[in-house]
Amino acid sequence: MPDDNLVDFQDRVSDPELEPSEPALHLYRQLVKLADWRIRKNGELRLPDHDLTKFNVAVITGAASGIGLASAKRFAAAGIKVCLADLDDDKLAAAANQIAASAPNGEEQVLAVATDVSKFEDLKRLEDVVLAHFGIVDIVMNNAGIQPGSAIFDRENWQRVIDVNLWGVINGCQAFVPGMIERGKPGMIINTGSKQGITSPPGDPAYNISKAGVKTFTEALQHELRSTINCQISAHLLIPGFVFTPLNANGRTQKPEGAWTPEQNADFMYESLQRGDFYILCPDNDVPRSLDEKRILWAAQDIIENREPLSRWHPDYSERFEAFVADE
Numbered sequence: 001m002p003d004d005n006l007v008d009f010q011d012r013v014s015d016p017e018l019e020p021s022e023p024a025l026h027l028y029r030q031l032v033k034l035a036d037w038r039i040r041k042n043g044e045l046r047l048p049d050h051d052l053t054k055f056n057v058a059v060i061t062g063a064a065s066g067i068g069l070a071s072a073k074r075f076a077a078a079g080i081k082v083c084l085a086d087l088d089d090d091k092l093a094a095a096a097n098q099i100a101a102s103a104p105n106g107e108e109q110v111l112a113v114a115t116d117v118s119k120f121e122d123l124k125r126l127e128d129v130v131l132a133h134f135g136i137v138d139i140v141m142n143n144a145g146i147q148p149g150s151a152i153f154d155r156e157n158w159q160r161v162i163d164v165n166l167w168g169v170i171n172g173c174q175a176f177v178p179g180m181i182e183r184g185k186p187g188m189i190i191n192t193g194s195k196q197g198i199t200s201p202p203g204d205p206a207y208n209i210s211k212a213g214v215k216t217f218t219e220a221l222q223h224e225l226r227s228t229i230n231c232q233i234s235a236h237l238l239i240p241g242f243v244f245t246p247l248n249a250n251g252r253t254q255k256p257e258g259a260w261t262p263e264q265n266a267d268f269m270y271e272s273l274q275r276g277d278f279y280i281l282c283p284d285n286d287v288p289r290s291l292d293e294k295r296i297l298w299a300a301q302d303i304i305e306n307r308e309p310l311s312r313w314h315p316d317y318s319e320r321f322e323a324f325v326a327d328e
């Protein structure tokens with residue numbers, strides 16, 4: 001709906017001369033009331049702004065390392081209490097100590113709970129522990145992930161990748177979101193996807209499928225949340241670029257030029273959440289947003305143009321793809 005129409009309509013509904021019983025107008029007023037918190041100046045459907053400093057408690061999975069740890073630190077720096085969930089090993093305790101050392105309220109602000117996200121019962125137990133300890137959950141970041149590699153006809157790793165990367169996200173949402181809706185408070189869910197779940201580069205099909213599932217699940221979740229009356233929870237899809245973490249270090253100890261640090265990624269995510277972005281499409285030092293946009297558009301056009309799938313990686317299309325990228 002164009003913004004001018006909305007303003008015009010709002011003037012009209014507050015006009016005392018107007019017949020309030022006019023059915024269409026009445027219905028329209030109800031709709032505006034419902035939709036009001038989502039409609040921005042440009043008339044697009046957008047998530048509400050979130051002042052993250054108003055949130056008290058965040059739960060982050062995969063929080064002992066990389067993007068999860070940096071995100072937990074970012075939330076903690078804003079005064080948010082954080083619950084770190086990760087597999088049961090020393091990394092989790094070390095991460096909790098690290099955050100406690102720099103958080104404004106020290107160790108009071110941090111809780112660490114050993115959790116395997118591939119097990120729904122672990123996520124339910126996590127919810128119980130966090131509610132008992134902090135009393136509320138405002139933010140859930142389903143971020144735990146693995147990338148051991150996969151090949152299309154080799155069954156190795158498939159089950160594990162989908163259990164952790166996709167079921168981990170579904171389990172986290174199904175464990176936490178119904179209670180968050182019921183408590184009636186504002187909140188947010190952040191699910192960590194990947195560009196590989198959108199453009200599907202050849203080489204690691206199990207990972208791509210798990211992340212494509214995370215994208216589809218999170219979109220469906222957001223539709224469900226915005227269609228639920230009185231629900232103040234929003235969902236967000238975090239799409240990191242190349243971030244240097246143990247997931248992709250492959251023995252490297254120095255950050256490659258093209259990669260972002262986990263902290264850069266966490267800052268970008270934090271700002272995007274404050275803006276109310278659903279798709280948090282992160283750049284890195286090699287790939288600006290404009291190039292990501294071209295890659296995403298090209299992938300979608302494989303269907304529209306009735307081309308081969310993944311045509312971007314076929315030699316017949318390499319020149320055309322380069323020209324497409326170069327075309328302003």
Ligand SMILES: NC(=O)c1ccc[n+]([C@@H]2O[C@H](COP(=O)([O-])OP(=O)(O)OC[C@H]3O[C@@H](n4cnc5c(N)ncnc54)[C@H](O)[C@@H]3O)[C@@H](O)[C@H]2O)c1
Pocket residue numbers: 061062063064065066067068085086087115116117118143144145146147164192193194195239240241242243244245246247248
């Ligand atoms: N690093 C990148 O370039 C990049 C790019 C796109 C997406 N991602 C995604 O970001 C997320 C975080 O990855 P990262 O790069 O920080 O990697 P990381 O290896 O540093 O962190 C992942 C964490 O998840 C934990 N984990 C693994 N299996 C788990 C399980 N079953 N239950 C609970 N915790 C588990 C690990 O112990 C680890 O601490 C992942 O979902 C990954 O797919 C990363």
